[in-house]
Amino acid sequence: MTATRLPSNSPGSVATVAEPAIDPLLVVRELVSLRRLVGLYPADHPLIGEKLRELDAAVRRQLDEQPELQVDIVRGDVHVDGEPFRQESRAHAHLIAELTELGVQSVCIRHGVSADELRATAEFLWRYDGKPGGESVQERLQREGVRHVSLGRIVPLDTRWASRKWPDAPDGALDPAYEEALGMAQEAFHRVSSGGDLDAGAVRDTVQLLIQRVAGSHVALGHVLAVKHYENLTWCHSVNVAMLSLLIGRQVRLDPESIVSLVEAALLHDIGKTRVPLEVVQKPGALDRSERKLIEAHATYGGEILAGTGGLRPLTATVALEHHRWMTGGGYPDLGAGVLPHPMSQIVSVADVYEALTGARSYKPPTPPERACVILARIAGEQLNAALVKAFIGTITFFPIGSFVRTSRDEVGVVVRTSSEDPLRPVIMLLRDDGEAVMEEVDLAGPGGEHRHIVESVPAPEGAPSLGDIL
Ligand SMILES: [Fe+2]
């Protein structure tokens, strides 16, 4: 179907092409342009009338043959009526970002829509700041007389369309020390959620295991850094956040004592989730307001649990309380204006966001590392400490060790070494076509890299050798 969408003057266009050459992204583009115009110009400006006519005509052409037009933006790519348009999306990424930055990832326009409704939708989008208010978006649109347009986030749609069950923990051959640390964290979290006390001695042992053994294993780091095709349950997520925090701590040259404090705090930052009902923690999809409040309470609960546990380091409770606070004073819990999170909390926040993005949830597939880095860069300065984000991306690079990647020659390889000097051109081990064995090592920054570059990271191919065999 995609191949038939050729412009009429393109060399590949022939009379047998049945479908009319409609620009699939036209409606989105016209709507975003109209949004800008109604925001910037007086209401009676001729440019607004002209753009509105263009949008109305584009909508009418689409709705001529179908009852509704459904546009979803899934991970930056526009899907029109369920069909993805990746190339076109890339070409208009800046326009698409205008919608997604507002939190609008789904637009449905139904038969019967009037030009006035389209204009009111554009005006609403100009005023809308994406922040949850008392009334729902749909109620606010209705109040403006918009009955044939719906705007939404993709999360509930994803839940309905693509909800899937991921394994609870990484499987396959794991680094033994990493596996042991996962087991210890699971036990500690389980004990607290069943009403027991946190065992500070076991926490200290886990921290030492992470620093002494796990941090020295490339295979373990590969598991922690690359895309995680398993549900990142709290104990697993916590071990990973502890490892990522350690990488940042070393990069910013914290002394060994501070590293121990940092790893302990990161390991326990989400311990408050043991007091939140599991069905809320694991709920696939959007949370309602009371569920959101419950989830947000995990930071305060964590601070309380840790402050009441003897034998822990002084900053551990602080980090649990502050890890969802922003650099600009936003986030939760409300600790008063002008209260900046402690530097240790700022480190854990960077690690926490990256780990959550690259982990799978029942309502979302994992975000590949290179996209997660771009997202971190986007929220640096406001939500996260910009210097720490820079240090983190410098350490892990866009295609971290252990990532499976596709090259511009359509080969698949595994990243075996990275360089902070050249974060886009690591050393990769190419895999055989059937994915089952390794072929040769190529340094993309060296002579072998002249003719190829990495296009994207990909899931591990079926039957691929384990990281333990490669790294
Ligand atoms: Fe958290």
Ligand SMILES: [Fe+2]
């Ligand atoms: Fe977390």
